[in-house]
Amino acid sequence: MATARILDFLADRRPASPCLVLDLEVVRENYASFRRALPDAAIYYAVKANPDPQILSLLAELGSCFDTASVPEIDMALAAGAGPERISFGNTIKKERDIAAAHERGVSLFAVDSVGEVEKIARAAPGARVFCRILTDGAGAEWPLSRKFGCDPEMAVDVLLRAHELGLRAYGVSFHVGSQQCNVDGWDEALGQSAVIFRRMAEHGIQLGMVNLGGGFPTRYLKDIPEMTAYGQGIARAISRHFGNAIPETIIEPGRGMVGDAGVIKAEVVLVSRKHADDDVRWVYLDIGKFGGLAETMEEAIRYPILTPHDGGEMAPCIIAGPTCDSADVLYEKTPYMLPIALTIGDEVLIDKAGAYTTTYSSVGFNGFPPLKYYVI
Secondary structure, eight states: OOOHHHHHHHHHHOOOSSEEEEOHHHHHHHHHHHHHHSTTEEEEEEGGGOOOHHHHHHHHHHTOEEEESSHHHHHHHHHTTOOGGGEEEOOSOOOHHHHHHHHHTTOOEEEESSHHHHHHHHHHSTTOEEEEEBOOOOTTEEEOOOTTSOBOHHHHHHHHHHHHHTTOEEEEEEOOOOEEEOOTTTTHHHHHHHHHHHHHHHHTTOOOOEEEOOOOOOOOSSSOOOOHHHHHHHHHHHHHHHHTTOOOEEEEOOSHHHHGGGEEEEEEEEEEEOSSTTOSSEEEEESOOGGGTOGGGGGGOOOOOEEOTTTTSOEEEEEEEOSSSOTTOEEEEEEEEEEETTOOTTOEEEEOSOOSSSTTTSOSSGGGOOOOEEEEO
């Protein structure tokens, strides 16, 4: 549910729709929740989730580190007050000149998943620390990640050995268990694979020091999710099981879990229609769609809570679509969305839990629609 601060802002300011309103106090509370649940893990906020300067400044002030995917994101984190020692260049696909630019800024922690990436870093950032990302199956995640990132755990040993040969510091292992991971034990298998890599490297005389647990921590959309404490306990059990008393340094990279439930999008119903006279399913067109910031509805992976002025009344299934002249701009059709029968043209609706991956997914001007306007309070 939207916070009282957001509802008051919308009532007082009456901003034009569509727009996102994000409550910084929720971000503050989420950071504290991560800190309590995983007290020994360094928090590296995934800047890509929402790079607003006020969010980054608040997190920097609270002590957060930052996971970045590009040089502009590195510059955002630096501008927010984080030193380069608090920044990881976590994208495994980087131009050599971007690696050099990060190195010039003092960044010394880089993700890799191939020998080719290691060799670029050795040339452009000599002496840097590298961690190798391994593939996971994403079981238990609502949005398992693809095979685009990571390598087979067996290959990770070769990648890290090559890093050591080239004068880099083979620092650790990373993985991502899939976005919106709802299984608190979803980190167990990957931690087991990481422990094997640690032992294999030790056989070569190289001591790894860090496991990057990645992101995957969920936001509550339409389904209940476990409490953060349960995730912390599940991860602690897995680390103890696989590493015994030789507990490595750990990193987490929350993005959605840090800002997802902090934001609400105000939208407007542009049209309610049917495709034929006896159609049981209405089409509801909003003034925001996939190209306006709701790209994560792709494959209907993320199903946002939608609040309407008619909640509590009789409901019926709808297909929800955006306003653009692109047939792909349909949010929910495979599984129709239940909305009140009374919903009509001109109604304002609130798309809840929309603080992550919305403003940055919004197109620059597709069909002439401007990028998603947002307010941080």
